[in-house]
Amino acid sequence: MREVAVLGVGMHPFGKFEEKSVTELCRTAVEAALQDAGMQWREVQAVSAASSRFSGGKGWGLNGNDVVEDMGSTGIPVYNLSAGCAAGGNAFNVGYALVAGGIYDVVLVVGGEKMPKGFIQTSGVEEETDPEFRRQRCVGVPGPAFWAMQCRRRMHDYGTTEEHLAKISVKAHKNSVHNPNARFRKEFSMEEVLNSPLVCDPLRLYEICPVSDGAAAALICSADVARKRTSNPVWVASSCVATVGFEGGMPGGVAGMIPQRKVQHSDAAAAVANAFDAAGVAPGDLDLVELQDNTVYYELAFPEDWGLC
Amino acid sequence: MTTSNSIPVIKGLFAETSEGPRLLGCRCATCGTLYFPKAANCQNPDCGDSKLEDASFGPHGKLYSCAVQNFPPPPPAKYDEPFAPYAVGLVDLAEGLRILGRISTDDVNGLKIGSEMELVLEPLCREDDGSEIITWKFRPI
Ligand SMILES: [Zn+2]
Numbered sequence: 001m002r003e004v005a006v007l008g009v010g011m012h013p014f015g016k017f018e019e020k021s022v023t024e025l026c027r028t029a030v031e032a033a034l035q036d037a038g039m040q041w042r043e044v045q046a047v048s049a050a051s052s053r054f055s056g057g058k059g060w061g062l063n064g065n066d067v068v069e070d071m072g073s074t075g076i077p078v079y080n081l082s083a084g085c086a087a088g089g090n091a092f093n094v095g096y097a098l099v100a101g102g103i104y105d106v107v108l109v110v111g112g113e114k115m116p117k118g119f120i121q122t123s124g125v126e127e128e129t130d131p132e133f134r135r136q137r138c139v140g141v142p143g144p145a146f147w148a149m150q151c152r153r154r155m156h157d158y159g160t161t162e163e164h165l166a167k168i169s170v171k172a173h174k175n176s177v178h179n180p181n182a183r184f185r186k187e188f189s190m191e192e193v194l195n196s197p198l199v200c201d202p203l204r205l206y207e208i209c210p211v212s213d214g215a216a217a218a219l220i221c222s223a224d225v226a227r228k229r230t231s232n233p234v235w236v237a238s239s240c241v242a243t244v245g246f247e248g249g250m251p252g253g254v255a256g257m258i259p260q261r262k263v264q265h266s267d268a269a270a271a272v273a274n275a276f277d278a279a280g281v282a283p284g285d286l287d288l289v290e291l292q293d294n295t296v297y298y299e300l301a302f303p304e305d306w307g308l309c
Numbered sequence: 310m311t312t313s314n315s316i317p318v319i320k321g322l323f324a325e326t327s328e329g330p331r332l333l334g335c336r337c338a339t340c341g342t343l344y345f346p347k348a349a350n351c352q353n354p355d356c357g358d359s360k361l362e363d364a365s366f367g368p369h370g371k372l373y374s375c376a377v378q379n380f381p382p383p384p385p386a387k388y389d390e391p392f393a394p395y396a397v398g399l400v401d402l403a404e405g406l407r408i409l410g411r412i413s414t415d416d417v418n419g420l421k422i423g424s425e426m427e428l429v430l431e432p433l434c435r436e437d438d439g440s441e442i443i444t445w446k447f448r449p450i
Contacts, residue, residue: 121383128319133385134346138318138433138444139409140378140386141397148376149399156374156422201377201394201418246354255334255345255408258401 001100005226005233007219008037014183014214017114022051025215026067026112033108033217038229041071044219045104047078050091050111053124054082062112085292087111088216089241089271095220096239105222112215119144120211131253138254144208144295148200150264151297155202160300162202166193168296169207183212207296238278242270265305268292272306283307314440318387318433322346323445324365330430331365332408332445338362343406366408367428370400370447375412375420387434387442400426400447413448425450 010032012025034041049064064078083090088111095109119142123132135141154160170190176182188206196205226233244252244267247259276282289308293299303309317323322345323332334345340356345366351359375398381388388395396412398420412420413431426447433444 119380119383123385126385134319134322135409136382137385137387138322139397139411140382140388140395141409142378142382142386145376145378145382145397149374149397152376153374153422198377198379201379203376246352253346254410255343255406257342258405258407 002102003223004096004099004220004236004239005223006236007106007221007226007229007233008033008035008039009218010034010036010216011181012112012215013181014212017213020114020213022062022112022114022213022215023066023070025114025213026062026110026217027070029112029215029217030067030071030108030110033110033219037219037221039106039219042074043106044074044076044108045106046076046095046098047108047110048081048091048095048098049078050081050083050087050109051113052082052084052087052120054080062110064110067110067112085294086241089239092218092220093239093241095218096236099220099222102222105225107220108217109220110215110217114213115211117211135254142200144200144203147208147295147297148203150301151295152202154297154301162194163190164300165202165207165296166190166204168293168299169193172293172296172299173206181214183210183214203295203297209294237281238275240271240274240278242267242274245270264301268302269305315432315443316436316440318442318444323430325430326365329368330428330445331367332428333363333365334406335361336364343404345406345408364404366402366404366406370402370408370426370428372412372420372422372424372426372447372449373399373401373407374422375399377417389434396420398426398447408445408447411444411446413446420449 010029012028047064047068049062051062053061061082064080068078079094081087081091081094091111092109095107098104098107123130123136125133127133170188170193173188176185177187193206199205199208291302332345335347336343337351337356338360339358340353342351342353375396377394377396379394381392394417396414396417398412399407399409401407413429427450429446429448430443431446432441434442
């Protein structure tokens with residue numbers, strides 16, 4: 001495998017942008033990444049594009065072909081990936097593999113999405129054989145209700161309190177104040193969080209990710225390309241993706257075997273463990289962790305699963 | 310609980326038997342893995358020989374966890390207007406399956422993890438023509 005570097009990154013701020021298309025959001029992110037990398041669009045050899053779902057099928061999402069057309073139809077290959085909340089990581093991993101494997105020297109990884117308001121509709125088909133349709137029609141468990149069940153179990157097992165949960169939201173919003181790409185750039189008090197409406201008891205409105213529009217891009221390249229552009233490349237130590245194991249915990253449909261081991265999120269745990277292995281580092285070597293926090297619950301659960309604390 | 314104009318939310322998932330309500334699934338005779346609803350083949354990667362036979366589950370279980378859906382869910386979920394918050398839960402059945410289901414209770418905030426639960430077949434909602442849509446739920450004993 002070849003070494004892979006990140007040469008440039010860019011973002012469109014997160015928020016609600018009624019007047020912009022997802023392609024426009026992506027253009028902002030891609031142009032920022034190109035500028036950051038000191039590259040021209042013509043130099044990009046392939047695109048790995050991410051959205052929670054592919055817009056060609058079920059409504060919103062991103063079609064990476066549109067981004068290429070908008071930036072200039074150079075005829076390069078586009079890999080469209082839809083992987084729910086994991087789409088960005090998934091697209092980065094595919095881009096990384098294409099460069100590490102020697103297929104391309106310069107790959108654009110781009111993700112963008114314009115989301116409908118309210119609870120995300122997780123099944124877009126009226127099809128009784130679709131597990132997600134069955135789950136929503138027969139029971140009715142939007143994402144936050146499922147996270148809330150995991151959270152309630154944690155409260156039962158470890159004594160996590162409503163105050164513990166609220167503190168995470170307060171901390172996260174504090175980090176947003178000086179971030180020009182954050183959706184809300186203001187602090188929230190404990191009182192505000194604890195007084196926000198229960199969406200799925202025990203989870204409250206300010207403890208769940210708001211559905212937002214936005215886009216992000218990264219230009220990744222081979223070591224040869226990176227060394228010609230910069231004396232101090234940012235190397236990718238590893239990039240790994242995993243799916244849930246057979247005995248991985250919570251059922252993805254409406255039922256599953258009661259797990260024998262106590263790993264709640266075996267997909268994320270396996271990806272992180274593999275990434276540590278591939279990079280040859282241990283949890284104690286990390287200075288900064290950014291993690292997926294659909295809701296405050298995950299910020300408690302994931303670091304424990306991963307051996308960070 | 311069910312009447313003549315009662316319609317199952319999806320056919321073939323559950324049945325009222327002489328011994329009470331049951332969920333209809335299957336079991337792999339080779340590795341013992343249980344499935345609800347029925348699976349087309351055994352999904353255990355360590356199972357070399359998928360041999361699925363019909364099996365039914367319920368009615369006894371314990372509440373693994375629960376939550377309250379405080380706002381109306383998006384389609385294709387169903388509910389009667391005006392919307393009333395409902396409880397959902399994961400119930401560990403005696404047979405070894407963990408099942409997702411609505412919780413049948415008037416006290417959505419009073420549920421306790423570890424409580425004994427029983428399977429019931431109850432209305433999910435009423436259609437415009439007056440028919441009742443029936444689904445599986447769990448009720449604290
Ligand atoms: Zn089997």
